[in-house]
Amino acid sequence: MGIGPFAVFALLFLVLPTAGLFIGAFQDAEGNFTLANIAGLMTPIVANAFRQSIIVSGASAILGAVIGLAIAMALAGPGIPRFIRDGLLTLSGVASNFAGVPLAFAFLATIGRLGLVTILLRDLLGIDIYAAGFTILGTTGLTLTYLYFQLPLMVLLIMPAVDGLKKEWGEASAMLGATPWQHAWRITAPILFPSFAGAALLLFANGFGAVATAFALTGSFINLVTILLFAEIRGEVLHDPNLGYALAFGMVAITAVCNIVYLRLRAFSARRFR
Amino acid sequence: MSFLSVRGVKKAFGPAVAVQDFSLDAERGEFVSLLGPSGCGKTTVLRMIAGFEKPDAGSVVIDGEDVTHLPTRARRIGMVFQSYALFPNLTVEGNIAFGLKVAGVAKAEIAARVKEMLELIGLPKLGGRYPVELSGGQQQRVALARAIAIRPRILLLDEPLSALDAKIRVSLREELRAIQRELGITAIFVTHDQEEALALSHRVVVMSAGWVEQIGTPPEVYHTPRTPFVATFVGTANVLPCRIEDVAGRLSFHGAPLALDHALTGVTGGEAMMALRPEAIALAPFEGATNRLDATVRDVTFLGPVARVRVVLAGEIEALVDLHGEATRILPEPGSASVLYFRPESLQLLDRRDRAG
Ligand SMILES: Nc1ncnc2c1ncn2[C@@H]1O[C@H](COP(=O)(O)OP(=O)(O)OP(=O)(O)O)[C@@H](O)[C@H]1O
Ligand SMILES: [Mg+2]
Numbered sequence: 001m002g003i004g005p006f007a008v009f010a011l012l013f014l015v016l017p018t019a020g021l022f023i024g025a026f027q028d029a030e031g032n033f034t035l036a037n038i039a040g041l042m043t044p045i046v047a048n049a050f051r052q053s054i055i056v057s058g059a060s061a062i063l064g065a066v067i068g069l070a071i072a073m074a075l076a077g078p079g080i081p082r083f084i085r086d087g088l089l090t091l092s093g094v095a096s097n098f099a100g101v102p103l104a105f106a107f108l109a110t111i112g113r114l115g116l117v118t119i120l121l122r123d124l125l126g127i128d129i130y131a132a133g134f135t136i137l138g139t140t141g142l143t144l145t146y147l148y149f150q151l152p153l154m155v156l157l158i159m160p161a162v163d164g165l166k167k168e169w170g171e172a173s174a175m176l177g178a179t180p181w182q183h184a185w186r187i188t189a190p191i192l193f194p195s196f197a198g199a200a201l202l203l204f205a206n207g208f209g210a211v212a213t214a215f216a217l218t219g220s221f222i223n224l225v226t227i228l229l230f231a232e233i234r235g236e237v238l239h240d241p242n243l244g245y246a247l248a249f250g251m252v253a254i255t256a257v258c259n260i261v262y263l264r265l266r267a268f269s270a271r272r273f274r
Numbered sequence: 275m276s277f278l279s280v281r282g283v284k285k286a287f288g289p290a291v292a293v294q295d296f297s298l299d300a301e302r303g304e305f306v307s308l309l310g311p312s313g314c315g316k317t318t319v320l321r322m323i324a325g326f327e328k329p330d331a332g333s334v335v336i337d338g339e340d341v342t343h344l345p346t347r348a349r350r351i352g353m354v355f356q357s358y359a360l361f362p363n364l365t366v367e368g369n370i371a372f373g374l375k376v377a378g379v380a381k382a383e384i385a386a387r388v389k390e391m392l393e394l395i396g397l398p399k400l401g402g403r404y405p406v407e408l409s410g411g412q413q414q415r416v417a418l419a420r421a422i423a424i425r426p427r428i429l430l431l432d433e434p435l436s437a438l439d440a441k442i443r444v445s446l447r448e449e450l451r452a453i454q455r456e457l458g459i460t461a462i463f464v465t466h467d468q469e470e471a472l473a474l475s476h477r478v479v480v481m482s483a484g485w486v487e488q489i490g491t492p493p494e495v496y497h498t499p500r501t502p503f504v505a506t507f508v509g510t511a512n513v514l515p516c517r518i519e520d521v522a523g524r525l526s527f528h529g530a531p532l533a534l535d536h537a538l539t540g541v542t543g544g545e546a547m548m549a550l551r552p553e554a555i556a557l558a559p560f561e562g563a564t565n566r567l568d569a570t571v572r573d574v575t576f577l578g579p580v581a582r583v584r585v586v587l588a589g590e591i592e593a594l595v596d597l598h599g600e601a602t603r604i605l606p607e608p609g610s611a612s613v614l615y616f617r618p619e620s621l622q623l624l625d626r627r628d629r630a631g
Contacts, residue, residue: 166357169361172355172361
């Protein structure tokens with residue numbers, strides 16, 4: 001009975017809206033059944049939006065996962081004082097939730113066209129990143145901004161797996177004549193891989209859904225699914241809320257697949273590497 | 275020269291000295307136990323032999339080769355960890371084959387060796403399992419097979435049995451000893467369980483607080499403990515104060531004369547400590563029991579094959595007497611006066627070593 005309140009919560013805010021989405025995705029404006037919305041997902045503007053989203057989420061997920069793993073391994077290493085480790089983990093907890101308009105504003109104020117770092121680089125070092133083609137409103141800029149919450153999220157997600165690596169495994173390897181590289185390749189990498197891949201997928205899904213940041217940064221300057229979705233539902237472009245439902249349905253599907261694979265990988269790790 | 279020679283090894287972690295001064299010579303095929311209470315430095319000694327820790331002083335020589343500054347992977351030693359430390363991503367076969375694989379041994383030879391090892395540890399059918407699918411005892415056998423598959427020069431075992439339950443512990447230790455004997459491999463075995471050490475070893479190194487207290491065969495450390503620590507840590511002993519009267523081996527305890535079975539060398543007399551096992555004492559005269567002490571019985575605990583009697587000597591010093599067999603039929607009354615009878619060879623004079631120097 002302890003899960004009663006949770007079940008009600010999930011029903012109201014997860015199950016019902018998802019079901020609504022699902023139904024809406026297969027209806028026209030009059031409520032008749034149609035596959036037109038799903039077909040609409042194939043139109044160039046929508047397909048392009050999905051591609052853009054996948055690029056930005058994918059790039060930020062891969063970069064975040066690799067760098068986050070490196071940070072987590074450094075934090076777990078010997079000689080890192082407890083307070084530095086704890087401090088960085090707390091910071092990661094905060095930063096991984098720092099998204100949306102405040103984050104966008106912070107990035108604009110830092111590396112936007114008139115951002116602090118942009119100006120400092122230009123005036124002090126003579127490096128004009130905007131002249132070199134960079135723009136915070138482009139794919140690279142958005143990826144960089146996403147990294148701000150992707151990276152700390154990765155640290156939080158992968159830390160338990162990294163902490164689970166036993167010192168004795170390395171010693172056993174050395175005893176058996178393996179070099180540190182052989183140990184890393186044959187033991188550490190296979191043990192971490194499921195957790196790493198799962199966490200990277202979760203970052204991807206996280207990036208995919210991060211609408212507010214993208215919207216605040218670019219308006220509709222860059223064509224992401226989440227932004228298109230906003231436009232569809234608010235009726236700015238085509239005024240076809242049902243196509244909006246289909247878009248959301250596509251997003252939910254991608255996110256769900258990522259989450260399911262993540263959970264399976266995590267369960268595998270927990271079972272074998274306990 | 276002996277096969278393994280550890281000379282004057284020392285290790286401190288910051289201000290805390292874990293190993294003060296450790297020396298040991300072991301022969302090829304010998305089984306030596308390091309025995310001592312928690313924190314006395316046993317693991318640290320083993321880790322220095324393995325190369326996981328660098329000694330602050332001293333040297334480690336294996337088969338004539340000074341390995342003191344050699345990394346672990348070049349030492350050709352096999353180690354079995356208390357926590358097994360099997361690689362969880364590899365099957366039993368993968369674990370056993372690991373050392374051969376990284377050494378670039380041919381596939382066919384690896385397969386043959388893995389099979390041989392699986393037979394040796396009695397798990398020929400479990401090669402395809404993952405470590406999580408094994409019991410603790412099975413995991414520890416695989417850890418042993420993994421360690422010996424590379425034909426190491428020395429086998430190091432750090433409390434390999436302590437995570438197992440009591441019954442498996444005894445059967446596995448016999449098996450371990452049989453395998454060690456069969457392979458003729460030199461083994462250093464760490465334990466804090468004296469029964470384990472006595473049952474398995476050719477020789478036992480008794481350690482306390484980073485120091486070696488005594489090195490000897492199991493009967494030696496049991497019957498002729500050199501220090502109060504060894505006397506009380508290995509088995510139970512009454513450690514009593516005494517006076518050395520002369521070099522002929524005459525002692526006295528609170529004025530009562532006692533005799534050792536041997537003459538003393540280099541002792542000038544004075545205060546000393548002596549050890550006396552409870553089971554060496556009887557409350558009735560017997561053949562050769564020329565030493566006697568008056569005592570008062572305090573209490574008696576009957577345990578079946580043994581009756582444990584607490585007595586008071588010289589009005590203030592408590593001692594234990596274990597009665598066996600027929601002697602437990604008629605038990606002494608608490609409060610009654612009694613006489614302890616024991617042989618001269620049961621009395622062991624203890625060193626008072628000054629360690630500060
Ligand atoms: N890496 C280390 N850093 C600091 N102190 C250590 C380290 N390793 C061991 N010590 C200390 O050195 C002393 C000896 O430790 P060691 O592990 O050798 O004891 P042990 O005899 O194996 O004990 P146990 O039976 O509990 O395993 C202990 O006081 C321990 O706290
Ligand atoms: Mg230990």
